[in-house]
Amino acid sequence: MSTPDLPAPGSTERTRVRRIPEKAVTDRSVLHTVLDAGLVAHVAVVDDGQPYVVPVAYARDGERVLFHGSTGSRLFRALAEGSPTCFTVTLLDGLVLARSAFESSMHYRGAMVLGTCTVLEGDDKDDALRIISDHLLPGRWDDIREPSKKELAATLMLALPLDEVSVKISASDPDDDPQDVDRPVWGGVVPIREVFGEPRPDERGAAYPVPEYVKAWTR
């Protein structure tokens, strides 16, 4: 997919990073990298003035993100009907141990997308399911049964364009106040990362070897 002429992250009034603007990133390739590194996003829906935030599995597809829910979900139906949403991905990368409580913080990479979703149907919906599977479970699709008509009918597939976005990255050493720098205590960063544990077969799965594509997964 060629890159369309889209605005830079943080370039609208609603997405401009006001707090700690030096952490804002305006490069769209960084937006893509952050979205591609995540597995779960937090999506908001407003119902009668009350916001709800639900986790969703997702994938980036060019200049949009794809995620799905149940046609039985009131919140997903609201998104399908064009209710404004916010789609946020946060990757926690570490704890920042400064010499003061105020400067203690976290390393993270975060992306926020504002907009309204469109519903995908037909071939677009089929393609989207495969794209999400390939992102979350690379290599798995060819080993499993594709969705039936009934299963497809129970699934709402949504696409949200990456039109109005912000990206924020915190990856620096502690930013200690001059009065604190000589405090005689360790300071620095304790990294955090996600790792995969040993694959655990279910009862029937134990009869088969762990697939090579699963062994290749890393976080």
Next chain:
Amino acid sequence: MSTPDLPAPGSTERTRVRRIPEKAVTDRSVLHTVLDAGLVAHVAVVDDGQPYVVPVAYARDGERVLFHGSTGSRLFRALAEGSPTCFTVTLLDGLVLARSAFESSMHYRGAMVLGTCTVLEGDDKDDALRIISDHLLPGRWDDIREPSKKELAATLMLALPLDEVSVKISASDPDDDPQDVDRPVWGGVVPIREVFGEPRPDERGAAYPVPEYVKAWTR
């Protein structure tokens, strides 16, 4: 803090788990366990009909959660003024590899809190800062400088009661359709967990040993 007479998770119309209700949990002690295991929550604020979802560091304090933001943040000021919010914590525990695309899913523990925040001031605010530090960076508080008056003035400390909540846990083996159970392919769960990496001192931190409390941290 004694446990007040609070409703069970999922017991209001707004928090009843409709989708896959067998994953719903109504035990408040599980709510506490999930909240205590997380470091970051996703909090929603609605502004002019548009929801925003931002990540926050937080801690549970009895039957409420505490989190803070900047007094300079429009979204945090809206929360301070009583704008309805949703506070969601999601812990991703694994990938569930079923024999169909439809049943492929994730292991997770999730909590959602609805309500409005109150602003903490004075001693309550001081206590809350320490409680959050003790949750995220246990043992650190006594080594670092406490917040100055100016720093406190720049910090909005919010408390959200655990009055209206839902808890959902997905921890089962693949729930394959009868037509798929004999498909000749590995199935099971690939666990995911967060781990701490080797603490990395900054320039001045290298002169001191890594504190024992940091070495004791595990995820």
